Amino acid sequence: MTVSDLASWEPELPPAVTQLMPGDARSIDLPASSVDLVVTSPPYWQKRDYGHEDQIGLEPTPAAYVSAIMDCLTEWRRLLRPTGSVFLNVGDTYYKKSLIGIPGRIEAAAVDAGWVVRNRIIWAKDGGMPEPAQNRLANRHEYVIHLAPRQSYYYDLFGYSEEIGNGANPGDVWHINPERNMGAHLAPYPRELVRRAILLACPPQICLTCNTPRRRIVARTRQLDPSRPQARRAMELAEAAELTDAHIAAIQATGVSDAGKALKVQTGTGRNSLSVQVLAAEAKAVLGGYFREFTFARRVTTGWTDCGHHTPGRGVVLDPFAGTGTSLRVANDMGRDAIGVDLTPLMPAVNSVAGS
Ligand SMILES: C[S@@+](CC[C@H](N)C(=O)[O-])C[C@H]1O[C@@H](n2cnc3c(N)ncnc32)[C@H](O)[C@@H]1O
Incomplete structure (x- = not known):
């Protein structure tokens, strides 16, 4: 492994592309080891009816919902390169007045299935939809669970800190307010959430011969x-x-x-x-x-690792619940290739399911 500038390979790369496929998140028509990062937000349990017979989210029990999410994770593990990981945005649900603990149940099932649960990031929001309940606080956070199939995965904490701030040890609470375009119906998530996941865990370039991501080399000045x-x-x-x-x-x-x-x-x-x-x-x-x-x-980037094959590709982001395509647009803007899958891409028919 030698060192070279990241930009030195850029001229060899075709422009970033987006591929959008209709399909089920549990069975995706892509080759194994072809994705660097899955960043996605599945339908939450018992929140919305997307009007499709194969939809996830309306399972009768939390256990059945978690099982469906685990089927997704099994498929995504197949698609991930050895250094890949998953950022899963998921919220909890009130059922018979009680929080059900969906994110924790997913984490526990994932650990049992051999995943490494690396972070439970709190996505904290100042604003949000008014909630009718008068005997509890309004829900103003969701989770972004970072899971990896292996203990070692691509991670660029230095690059993230340079962009986001918060020093050398940035924390696991993300204060990101909902964006104007986030209508209650389509449930898109904020671009900033995707940007952070990509900065952290999707390499700008990978080797198409040996699947090795190019990693930042940092030295103190x-x-x-x-x-x-x-x-x-x-x-x-x-x-x-x-x-x-x-x-x-x-x-x-x-x-x-x-x-x-x-x-x-x-x-x-x-x-x-x-x-x-x-x-x-x-x-x-x-x-x-x-x-x-x-x-x-101060530390600076002095170069990027170079496996020597000189067969570069862009890092690949997959959103298997692509919805309105937020992840895909952010990924392309950041120079990554993007693949979206959705039962009803971009125009889901949505009906709200009540829950307080
Ligand atoms: C919460 S939305 C995703 C919103 C997306 N993050 C955005 O920014 O627009 C969930 C999406 O999952 C899709 N969906 C539901 N069940 C699915 C399944 N089994 N496979 C693939 N997509 C599914 C719905 O059509 C919907 O578009």
């Missing part, structure tokens, strides 16, 4: 945040002592705990390791306590 007095002082000291990039890299490689030990500990695991420790100790002698500042220095 020596750039500190000049708005912080401690960081400014650290930069002054480093400049005055003419610390080299190798010194700064050594601090970052050894981390906070090891740098001070380097001159005392003479048994490294190898020559490089020892020389790095010595450089780190020299830098620490100059910087004193300020050396820690460089362990927080």
Whole structure:
């Protein structure tokens, strides 16, 4: 595996395409290992009648509904590349006055079926439809469950943080308000929800020969945040002592705990390791306590992994309950190929089913 720029393969790629197929989410006419990310919102249990005999959502019991969703997951597992995953937007349902716990039941069934449930993201909304019940709070959140068939999957937390903010450890609550186009009937979800899932888990490019996604390579710079007095002082000291990039890299490689030990500990695991420790100790002698500042220095993307086959393809997003096609449009806008499946694509006939 070598490294190269992501853009260097772009000229070889055809424009992003959208494919829309009528069909059932449980049996999709696509080859195995052809999808990178499933991002979708199935009909919730007992919420709407889409007027199709094969529709999911109107099963008589929660267990039957969860079983239908599990049939979907089994099919999607077949379609996913080895590094693929699923972002499933699902809400709960009140039945006989009680929440039924649909998202939790899906999670439990998925774990039992061998899926890795990696996140239960809360999609929190400030606004929403008025609700008639006067003895409970209005429902203002749904779930986005991130599931992976394997423990290892494509994930670009750095790219996500760069776009969305929230620092190096962004949280699992997404505040996204409903969009104007979200009529009660068609139940589209917000574009921002899809965008976040794609940023996190759909590679921009994959190798069509070996299915390896190109992954971002990130390195620390020596750039500190000049708005912080401690960081400014650290930069002054480093400049005055003419610390080299190798010194700064050594601090970052050894981390906070090891740098001070380097001159005392003479048994490294190898020559490089020892020389790095010595450089780190020299830098620490100059910087004193300020050396820690460089362990927080800004990180940048320095390249993307390159498996060497040079047979690039765009990452592929599948929405098996495509509805009005929100996922497909967002995927194309982000340079991914998009495949949509729906029993009644784009124009579902919908009747509301009450539930409070
Ligand atoms: C909640 S809507 C999806 C809305 C979509 N996220 C959007 O932004 O427009 C659910 C969709 O699932 C479709 N559907 C219901 N049962 C299905 C099944 N068994 N297979 C495929 N699609 C199904 C309905 O026709 C409907 O369009």
